[in-house]
Each structure stands twice: as structure tokens, then as C-alpha cells.
Amino acid sequence: MTTASSADHPTRRDFLFVATGAAAAVGAAATVWPLVAQMNPDAATIAAGAPIQVDLAPIAEGQDIKVFWRGKPIYISHRTKKQIQEAQSVALSSLPDPQPDSARVKAGHDQWLVVIGICTHLGCIPIAHEGNYDGFFCPCHGSQYDSSGRIRQGPAPANLAVPPYAFLSDTKIQIG
């Protein structure tokens, strides 16, 4: 911007250039916003991610089911006495991601484990009832989770996540 006449007041000229440049920057930023925001989930997707209700009555002890919520598989396991026992008795200090079993189930509903079935390593789906810990085994890179969904062995850094959920009655939960 060196060509403007030298007869001009330098300060006034500079102010004009700065103001124009600033306005252009504001305009550009405001234009970019919708172009990026459109990538977020749309209203229909968000609405479809509303809470779901699951009836637990048909799940026998030792069985588990997989339901989908927000496109994620949720494991609901009806744990056996043995599994609960194992989950509660393990020494926390021996866990890579220490968390007591009581923090992973709802009080009074010890037999129900509800976890998001996505391996915390790189997102594969662990297989239930496999591995050395009476819990889950991820076939991708060999992570093993116990009967509380906690990581015990392998490359995964954290326990299987527990989704937000609540018991509506003894045999009905709402996820989300």
C-alpha cells in the first residue's frame, strides 16, 4: 500500500486501511463459521440420539445383549455370582486404570454391567465371554477386559466406558 498519494494524512490513511482489513477479516471469519458448523451432526441425528429404554427381564444370568445407542454398541451383561465376585475382589493397585467395581455398576444392581462396547485402544468391538479375565477380549490388538469391563492386559489405556444410564425399575433401564 505504498502508492497512495503522499499528500494524504498518513494516520488517516492507515486507519482506513486497518479498518478495511479488519472488516475483511471479520467477514471471512463469519463466513467460515457456517462452512465448518455444517459438519456437526444435523438436527435429525441429534434427535435420533435421544435416550432409549431397554427391558432387562429376558436376559438370563450369564447372558448378555448388545443394543445400539447413538450408533454405539452397548453391552448389557447379566453377571454371574462368580463374575461379580471376581470383579469386586481384584486388588485395585494391580489395575492399569484403577476403578472399583462399585463405581462401574449402579448400587443394588451389582449383577448388571452396562458398558460401551468399544475398545479404548483404537475402537474395535471386544468380544464378550472371551479372554483370561471372564470379561471381554478385543481381537484387533489383544486387549483384555475383566468382568467389570476394566482393562487388564494389552495396549488399551483405559477401562470400557460406562454410558449414562439409570434404572427405571428393577428390570428396565434408560440409556442416555
Add this chain to the structure above:
Amino acid sequence: MSGPSDFQPSNPALKWIERRLPIFGLIHSSFVAYPTPRNLNYWWTFGAILSMMLALQILTGVILAMHYTPHADLAFKSVELIVRDVNYGWLLRNMHACGASMFFFAVYIHMFRGLYYGSYKEPREVLWILGVIIYLLMMATGFMGYVLPWGQMSFWGATVITNLFSAVPYFGESIVTLLWGGYSVGNPTLNRFFSLHYLLPFVIAGVVVLHVWALHVAGQNNPAGVEPKTEKDTVPFTPHATIKDMFGVSCFLIFFAWFIFYMPNYLGDADNYIPANPGVTPAHIVPEWYYLPFYAILRSIPNKLAGVVAMFSAIIILCFLPWLDSARTRSSKYRPLAKQFFWIFVVVCILLGYLGSQPPEGIYVIAGRILTVCYFAYFLIVLPLLARIETPRPLPNSIADDVLAKSKGRAATAASMLLALVVAGGLFAGSTQNAKAEEGGDTPPAQSWSFSGPFGKYDRGSLQRGLKVYKEVCSACHSLNYIAFRNLADPGGPGYSEAQAAAFAAEYKIKDGPNDQGEMFERPGRTADYFPAPFPNEQAAAAANGGKAPPDLSLMTKARSYKRGFPQFVFDFFTQYQEQGPDYLDAVLQGFEDKPPAGVTVPEGTYYNKYFPGHAIKMPKPLSDGQVTFDDGAPATVKQYAHDVTTFLMWTAEPRLEERKRIGMQVFVFLIIFALLMYFTKRKVWAGAH
């Protein structure tokens, strides 16, 4: 792009790159140091405007493709979902759809400018021909893009245009089948058009690079039409041309934003809000406004093959322009006769465009033929002849002389040009509105709507009452497929709370399933569910309603329109009148008369309606006084019902209207301030150059 440059970056890292790839030198010589004639007027900013439009179309197009589904069963719906559910989807779609029109508007000005100032003449022939190629590619791209929403006009436009190729002797049918990928326009056609619509803009961008390259080799033409001779004739591209172009662009954006935020459907056709139906052709097939002159030429010729040939020749002839017009003087400024004929030609083109939007009957056909002859005569007779007989006025010695000669009166020209531009745009673009011919229905009276105008908002009470009317009356026969219960709690809607919407939804039984046993079951509605349709499928709907399925109401207010006529549609552009649909709907709901007027009979199974095209409507009178009781004390009259349900249906068609108008106002305030700043900056930058 004008040869090696001696530009050297000072930063060592950039130097390192420059030695291996002299890209900074290229940019510097092409867009910074590049000498540009100092007498360019604002018509020359349209090159920059077009570059911006191309970039914007590609950007918004790539984004829309992220949300669009190219499938015959899903395309229409996916476009509606973009507009309704995607964040700022309505904005992106309006930008892209109106952007196509703006792109053509700008390219026509760019071409007429080239024509007027003789920019196609030696040594710029290749530059001009590349431009014609870009224009052809734009037409193909625009056409295929118009097919993608898969509405009635998309479908029938695709059918008519692809059938043009059936005029080719011997191979016609095979070519058309090849284009369709089937026995008629269908899903394969849509898929390939989508693919090509995505591809062609990048081809255009490639040819634009060649176009700019050729421009930088030959140098820009200028209003005087004399080549720059000394340093005094030119100024460096940056900052002079850059700033001037940016000022031009910001003014153009104001014009563009008027469409995006306030008149998004002004240039569109109401029929395209009706999903494609291979069994019913709309009464008037009209292409988008930018094809209308060529469409008029096509229809003027009574022979199929000859018509197609004439239409394509009308474009191809532009390639030969540099040789048809052999006059030495470039600029029409110094050619008194050529100047007059140029303006006559502009008028011929606009009139052809107008005729293209009219039904091909009576006087329109004759006028079309005369104008078609005029169109070709301009290129084949007038220009070659003028080159021989015309005595041009003396040219200025140099560009610098030209600048000195007219240093006065510059602002006035710029202002008048801007005004002419806006008026011409409104006129020409608006001619498309005339496409709707009168078909024997009275003109609906204009109503006052709370949602009209730049500050329009929905009347919440009216929306809630309208919902009640829909629920208690209309929903017995009409579906509302694009509205979910959650929408009732959306901002800018009827103003219910989430809980109210959930309670409203729970009153409905929704079919869901299959469950673990593989059976369908019914459950109470949730907010994510859509309004259930009254009939399980279209056949059932038709069977229960005398053979014709009642149409879905979600888009009804945008899918219906009526002829506004000249000059009304021009005023509509400035007054932002967009309420043909609601006016029509309101009128039809009140237009039932028990006894047709004397001498008028309507067929068995239809009812007389004053405003319905043709007067015979299949729907029996749906509303009568006292049918629905409102809690808020609004009168229980047909007039009130019609008004409220129309307001409600305007919302179902345009649920983002309030957001659109609100953001539009912010954008306008910003753009006007920005354009003013650009104007003063431009004046400062150019202060030394004049």
C-alpha cells in the same frame, strides 16, 4: 504468467523454494507487478467477480455433496433435510442455488462487456474462445445441477434437454438411451448427472486457468481499445486492480445476498418443490432463466433437428466472432453504428429470454421467429457489414490521453451503471416469474402475512391454531412428511416447549419394528418421529380419494404459485414479495362455491373453486365455520382457519425463515459497511493514479 520474473523473495526459506519452483515469481508477475490499463471501468471487475463465484460454487457444492443423496427415491428428501436439519444447510443451499443464477448473471455481463469493447479481437481470439468454452461448460454444469433436487422441473427439464439429442439423424435414439442409462430418465441418469456435476466445475477451473493465462499473455483490453504503449498507460495490478476488484466484488455480494436471504425462491420454479413424478408433466416446462433466450430460439424453429441446430449454433457462433467482426477499431465507444446495434442486440437477447418463458403460442411464436432472425443477423450480417461501411471516430493517442479526457463525470457513470445493473438484473431475472401462465383461475387477493418482508416473523398464535386445524381437519387426508414432532419446539416455530412437543407426540401411535420376534408393533410417538401419514401408501391414498392421492402438505406453500405478470414481478423483486404460495392457498381454501356460476359446469367428482386453476378441484370443501374451536378466542370462521393453516403450512415449508431473515439483516449491515470501506480504500489507493 507473463514470462520469467526477476522477483526474488527475501526470506531464505522462500528463496530456497523459489530456486526450485519459481512460484512466488509467477504470482508476483501475474497478480502483483502485472501492468493493468489505468482506464478500466467497473465492467472489468466482473472477471474477479466470476472467479469468486466459481470458488464459492465449488466450495458450497462440495459441502452440499456431503449431505446430498443421489438416488431417485431419496434425492428430493435429502435436499429438504439439508435445508431443515443440517446446521446452516438452508444458507448453503440458497448460496449454491442462487449462486448459479448470479454466476450466469455475471458471465452475461462479462460477455456483453467483451462484445461492446471488442475484447475478442486480435490478439485475444484464443482468450475469447476459451471464454466461450467456459460458458458452454457452465451451461452443462448448471443444467445437471438443476436436475439434482429431483423435483418436477428437474425431472422434466432433464427429459426435455436430453431429448434434444434425439434430433441427431440415425444415432439420436441411441445417444439418448446412452445419456439416460435406461429407457427413460431415472436413477442411473440422476447418478451420472451428479457425478458429472461434481466433475465439470473443476474442468471449468482448469479452463479458467488457461483463460487467465491467455489474458496475461495478450494483456487486458480496455475501454479505449488502444494497447498500452508507455508506463504511463498502466498501473500495477496490486494494489490498484486488486482493490478495485474487491470493491466490485463487495457490491456484487450485496446483490447476491438479497437473493440468498430475502428472495431465495424468486428465480426458482414452484413446480420444483413437487417431487419428480414420471407420470405427470407440469403445465409449462421452463428452463432456468439463463437458458431462456436459447430455449426461445429452439422453439421458434418448427423443425426438430433445425431447432436443435439453431440453438447450438446460437452459442457456437460466438467462437467465430473474432473473424465475423473484422473492424479494426475495438471499442464500440468509437464506432457510432456498432454501438447502436450492440444495444439493439442486448434488447433482442432480453426479449428472447422473455419469450422463452412464455407459452409457445400466437404472437409469441411470430415474435420469437423475428427475434431469432435478428439474433443471427447481428453476427452474420450486421457485424461483417459494419466492418466495411462504418467510419469510426478518432481514437485517443494513448490510454493516458483517454484518462485525461474523461476524468470528470466518473462517479456519475459508476453510479448509473450500478443502477442499470440492478434494474436489468431484476427485469431479466424476473422474466422467469412469468412462466406461470394463467389457466383459468382468478388471481388470489394479496393477504398481509406476519412473515413477509425483511423483518418477517411467524405469528406464534396463528401457527398453533394452524396446527390444530391441520390436526383436526387436513390430517385426515394429507400427510406432513417432512415435519417431526421435535420441530414443534424448534426456535422460530410454533413456540412449544420440549415437554409439550413430547406430550403432543405421545398422542400419536407410531408404527415401529421389527422387534426381536420380527413383528411390527405400535408405540406412542416420540419427538424424533415424523407426523404419521393418514394412508399407508400412495395407492391407498388415491383409492380412498377418488383416484388422486391428496398431496403432502409440508411444502405446499412453496410448491404452488400463480402468475404475477409484468411489471408486477419487477416490483416484487424490490418489495421482497414472496408470498404467492400462501396467498394462493388461503384463497383456494376460501374459494369453494356451492353453486358454480351460471354457465359453468365442473366434471363429476370435482368441486367448483374460484381460485383453483381450471376451477374444478377434486378436494371437497374442507373447512366450514365452527368446525374447529380455538382456545384463545380467535373466531371460528373459515377465513380465520384458512389464514392460520396457511401460516402453519408456510412454517412447515420454510421452518428456518426467521433465522434466514435475521442473519440476512446482519449480513446486509456488514456488507454495506464493508463496501463503503472498500470504496474509500479504493479511492485512496487510486488517488495517485489519476
